[in-house]
Amino acid sequence: MAPYLPILILMGLAFAFTLLVTMVTFILGPKKPNATKLSPYECGIAEITPPQRRFPVKYLVTGMLFIIFDIEAASLLPLSILMKRLGVTGLLELVTFVAILLIAFLYVWRKGAFTWE
Amino acid sequence: MLGQTDLWLLSPEIAMTGLALLVVVLDFFVKRKAIISIVSIAGLAVPAACATWIAVTDNRTITGFYGMLRVDNYALFFDFLFILIGAGTVLASYDYVRLYMKNAGEFYALMLFALVGAMLMASTGELITIYIALELTSFPLYVMAGMLRNSVPGDPGSASRSSEAGIKYVLLGAMSSAILLYGMALLYGTTGSTDLGEIARALTSIGKGPDSLVLLLAEVFIFAGFGFKISAVPFHMWAPDIYQGAPTPGTLFFSVASKTAGFAALIRVFVDGGLFSASSFYLWGLIGVAAVLSMTLGNVVAIAQTDIKRMMAYSSIAQAGYILVGFTALAFNPSSASASTNSAMLVFLAVYVISNIGAFAGIIALANATGGERVRDFDGLVRRSPALALGMSLCLLSLAGIPPFAGAISKIFIFITAWQGGGFLPFIVIIALLNSVISLVYYAGVVYRIFVAPPPREDRLRVSPALTAAMTLSVIGILAATVFFQPLLLAGKMGALDLFGFLTLASK
Numbered sequence: 001m002a003p004y005l006p007i008l009i010l011m012g013l014a015f016a017f018t019l020l021v022t023m024v025t026f027i028l029g030p031k032k033p034n035a036t037k038l039s040p041y042e043c044g045i046a047e048i049t050p051p052q053r054r055f056p057v058k059y060l061v062t063g064m065l066f067i068i069f070d071i072e073a074a075s076l077l078p079l080s081i082l083m084k085r086l087g088v089t090g091l092l093e094l095v096t097f098v099a100i101l102l103i104a105f106l107y108v109w110r111k112g113a114f115t116w117e
Numbered sequence: 118m119l120g121q122t123d124l125w126l127l128s129p130e131i132a133m134t135g136l137a138l139l140v141v142v143l144d145f146f147v148k149r150k151a152i153i154s155i156v157s158i159a160g161l162a163v164p165a166a167c168a169t170w171i172a173v174t175d176n177r178t179i180t181g182f183y184g185m186l187r188v189d190n191y192a193l194f195f196d197f198l199f200i201l202i203g204a205g206t207v208l209a210s211y212d213y214v215r216l217y218m219k220n221a222g223e224f225y226a227l228m229l230f231a232l233v234g235a236m237l238m239a240s241t242g243e244l245i246t247i248y249i250a251l252e253l254t255s256f257p258l259y260v261m262a263g264m265l266r267n268s269v270p271g272d273p274g275s276a277s278r279s280s281e282a283g284i285k286y287v288l289l290g291a292m293s294s295a296i297l298l299y300g301m302a303l304l305y306g307t308t309g310s311t312d313l314g315e316i317a318r319a320l321t322s323i324g325k326g327p328d329s330l331v332l333l334l335a336e337v338f339i340f341a342g343f344g345f346k347i348s349a350v351p352f353h354m355w356a357p358d359i360y361q362g363a364p365t366p367g368t369l370f371f372s373v374a375s376k377t378a379g380f381a382a383l384i385r386v387f388v389d390g391g392l393f394s395a396s397s398f399y400l401w402g403l404i405g406v407a408a409v410l411s412m413t414l415g416n417v418v419a420i421a422q423t424d425i426k427r428m429m430a431y432s433s434i435a436q437a438g439y440i441l442v443g444f445t446a447l448a449f450n451p452s453s454a455s456a457s458t459n460s461a462m463l464v465f466l467a468v469y470v471i472s473n474i475g476a477f478a479g480i481i482a483l484a485n486a487t488g489g490e491r492v493r494d495f496d497g498l499v500r501r502s503p504a505l506a507l508g509m510s511l512c513l514l515s516l517a518g519i520p521p522f523a524g525a526i527s528k529i530f531i532f533i534t535a536w537q538g539g540g541f542l543p544f545i546v547i548i549a550l551l552n553s554v555i556s557l558v559y560y561a562g563v564v565y566r567i568f569v570a571p572p573p574r575e576d577r578l579r580v581s582p583a584l585t586a587a588m589t590l591s592v593i594g595i596l597a598a599t600v601f602f603q604p605l606l607l608a609g610k611m612g613a614l615d616l617f618g619f620l621t622l623a624s625k
Contacts, residue, residue, distance in 0.1 A: 103138050110145050 061113050072101050123181035126188045128167035129196050130236050136160040137229035144222025150215055154583075157225040158207040161200050164236075168196040179615075184312055185243040187389075191463075191612035192240030195381045198467055199235045202373050203228065205474035205590060210366030211583035212485050217269050218364065224264060227257035228370060235378035242389055244301045244311040247382050251297070251346070254378050255290050261367040262286045262359055271488030275362075282362025289345070289355045297342020303335035304390075317391030336392050336400055340407075343386075346379030347437045348430075350410040360430035365484060368426055369477035372433045373470045380440060380466055384447070384459065388616050393451030401448035405545055408445050411438030412552040419559045425480055425492050428559060429473075432516065435556060436469050439528060442549050446535040446542055456617050458538070460609035461531040467605065468527040468598050472515040475591025478584050479509030486578040495563055497572025505580050508588040510564045515595050517560035518553050523598035528553065530606070 079086070079094055086093075108114065124131070139160065143153055171177065172193045179189045206228055214221045234253030241247055263283020268276040305311055307328055308319035320332070344352040360368045387393055393400065415435030422428040443462040447455045482505055483498070484490050499506035515524035536546045580588075598605055 100134075100138065103141055106145065107141055 058116065065108060065113060068101075068104070072098075120181075122178055123186065126171065126178070126181040126186050128171070129164040130233050130240075132164040132167050133229060133233045133236060136163060137226050137233065140222055140226045140229060144220075144226070147222075150221040151211075153222045153225060154207055154211050154214075157229065158204055161203050161207075165197070165200045168193055168200070180242070184314065185241055185246050187242035188240050189612070189615035190608075191381075191385070191615045192236075194463055194467075194608055194612040195239035195377065196236050198377055198470060199232050199239075199374065201594075202235075202370070202377065202470060202474070203232050205373075205470075205478075205587055206366060206370045208583050208587035208590065209369055209474065209478040209481055212581045213364065213366050213481055216485065217267070218264060219266060220264065224261065224366070227261050227264075231255075231257035231261075231370070231374060235374055235381075238378045239381035239385070242313040242385065244305065244313070244316075244386075247386065248294075248298060248301060251378075251382065252294065254375070255294070255346075258367075258371055258375060259283060259287045259290060261370065262363040264367065265364040269484075269488065272490070278362035279364060282359040285355060285362075286359050293342050293345030293352065296338050296345075300335045300338025300340075300342055303331055303338065304392075307331050307335060313386065313389040313391075317389065317394075320391045320394070332392075333400070336387075337403065339386060339392075340383070340404065343379050343383040344407065347376050347383065347440075348434050349407050349437045349441055350414050350434065351407070353411065353414070353434045353437075356434055357427045357430040360433075361424055361426045365426065365477065365481045365490070368429070369474065369481070372429065372477070373473050376433065376437060377466055377470060380437075380462070384444070384462065385616065387444075388447065388451070388459070393448050401445055404441060404448050405445040405541070408438050408441035409545060409548050411435065411441055412549055413438075413555075416552045416555040416559075419556070420562075422559070423491055423493070425490055425495070425563070428492060428563075429476065429480070432556070432559070433473070435552065436516070438552070439531060439549060440465055440469075442535050442545055443531045445545060446538040449540055449542060450538045452617075455534075455538070456610065456613040458531070458534040459613035459616060460606060461527065461534045463609035463612055464602075464605055465527040465531050467609070468515065468523045468595070471591055471594035471598060472512045472524055475508060475512035475588055475595065476516060478587035478591060479505060479512065482580045482584040482588070483578070485584070486580070492563060493566065493570075494573075495566045496570040498567040498578075500572050501574075501576060502578040502580060504585070505578065505588065506567045508592050510567055511592055511595060513560045513563055517556055519557075519561075521599060523595050523602065526599065526602050 075097070076094070079090065083090055083094075136157070140153060140157055143156060147153060171188060172190075180187050207225060210224065210228075214224050218224060231254050234250045234255075234257075237250035238247060238254060241250060260283070263280050263286075265276050265279035268274065301311070304316065308316045310316055310319060341352055345355070348356040360371065363371065412435050415431045415433075415438055419428050419431035419435065422431060440462050443458045443465070446458045447462075480490065482502075483494060486502075487494060495509075498509070511522065515522040518525045518528040520526075532546045532549060535542050535549075
């Protein structure tokens with residue numbers, strides 16, 4: 001506990017200082033609000049379309065597929081480094097792993113997840 | 118290095134995975150969906166043969182992959198149960214999938230993948246593997262819950278309810294997984310190992326103190342995580358909505374597979390991991406409360422249901438409560454003397470699975486013929502389809518525990534062994550008996566409707582061959598379990614003894 005006490009004190013001081021500065025500006029600062037000041041963007045042109053727009057669900061599919069094959073590649077790397085020591089068993093494991101993912105790949109292909117339009 | 122024994126012990130799971138992948142590949146090329154169903158059900162013979170091969174080998178090694186895999190009689194008991202579930206689900210879902218679902222192959226493949234996870238859950242003695250297996254079981258279930266893309270004719274809201282069920286299941290399932298994983302992490306932090314044998318050994322040296330408080334937290338979290346899977350109160354909230362919203366064959370599969378796998382892993386972790394023996398707190402009190410609440414809430418709320426699937430959801434919550442009575446007895450008296458309680462639980466699960474498959478086959482058959490899934494759609498079923506009415510009634514009465522059927526024997530057996538545990542257990546058993554009476558109101562209520570109420574229409578319902586086969590399988594199963602209760606009990610006992618044998622082995 002003892003070696004962490006100064007850190008705790010520092011944290012407390014930082015927190016108190018932040019609170020103090022915020023309070024002081026909040027109390028003493030001049031307040032003259034108008035419509036422009038209260039809008040989300042004070043400068044620039046008025047927005048043409050709402051910023052929260054819908055984006056195509058295709059991105060989601062692509063993203064998920066990317067993660068799957070990314071992890072496949074990430075799992076192959078350590079195996080390839082150890083391949084000499086793992087021998088035939090390791091190779092068979094690798095082939096099984098890739099074969100299972102190949103079936104998944106075929107499935108995704110047949111379902112048309114790779115066609116963008 | 119990977120040995121041949123390891124692969125041999127894993128062969129049922131490997132065969133099941135191979136079958137699931139075969140179904141996925143067949144789905145690309147085969148136009149006739151009937152072939153996929155036939156392959157799915159015939160292919161189950163391969164994992165069954167592998168499991169049998171392991172079972173009949175004398176003096177076999179039972180651990181593989183450095184102790185991660187533990188294929189004892191307990192695991193084999195559940196392996197056969199899961200294969201039975203697979204066969205029942207394929208038969209019961211054949212027509213529904215063909216009529217209402219576009220993706221027949223995917224449904225079966227997902228079911229088989231879930232079964233791989235379920236089998237692995239029962240046959241591993243290592244926390245991380247249990248977690249991976251649990252996720253492997255759960256993910257396909259989430260997808261199956263939301264698989265009804267187009268509404269069933271006659272029920273326009275069914276597709277959106279199915280999507281809702283899928284989303285709810287994913288969110289709540291993720292939550293429960295997180296809780297379970299946190300419990301496992303705390304257990305690992307306390308004992309320094311994820312292997313159940315090592316945990317049991319480490320726990321013998323933990324006395325009272327801060328460690329035992331963390332241990333209690335770990336136990337409660339793990340119980341909560343598995344409690345979600347077995348839908349025990351207070352972790353049952355998901356069950357009614359998801360049972361109702363999911364396509365009915367999916368509901369059948371959740372109600373048996375998720376629950377059985379959950380109990381398999383729950384009992385394994387608490388008994389093999391020596392959590393009961395080590396707990397210095399009154400863990401059995403907590404589990405007893407969960408058991409009493411599950412039974413009471415399940416049975417009382419089931420009476421008020423008008424949708425048959427919701428009713429079955431509450432019924433399954435109550436059934437989980439009955440099994441938890443046995444689990445409370447295990448927690449109260451965690452020695453090999455409880456092996457008979459444990460075998461009673463295993464047998465109860467087996468009979469529950471068989472009866473529930475039949476009951477859901479009846480629900481699906483009626484829904485396929487009339488489009489109705491409400492309780493009052495069963496009015497006068499005996500005049501519209503006598504065979505279906507008789508089979509459905511038999512399954513419901515077995516679930517209710519009416520003598521002389523197997524459901525009654527297994528329930529009485531679980532109560533007697535719990536009663537003998539002494540302490541406060543007789544009180545819980547009395548509450549359980551009262552609950553059995555309450556449960557008669559809704560089980561017998563449906564049977565009353567089937568036989569006495571006037572039918573809405575005087576016609577003959579056509580029941581397809583596949584559903585007839587599922588119902589026949591279930592009825593024969595119930596009758597066989599009634600007549601050959603002794604061998605079934607012996608199988609359960611062998612499994613239970615293996616579990617406790619491991620505990621005594623680990624404590625040496």
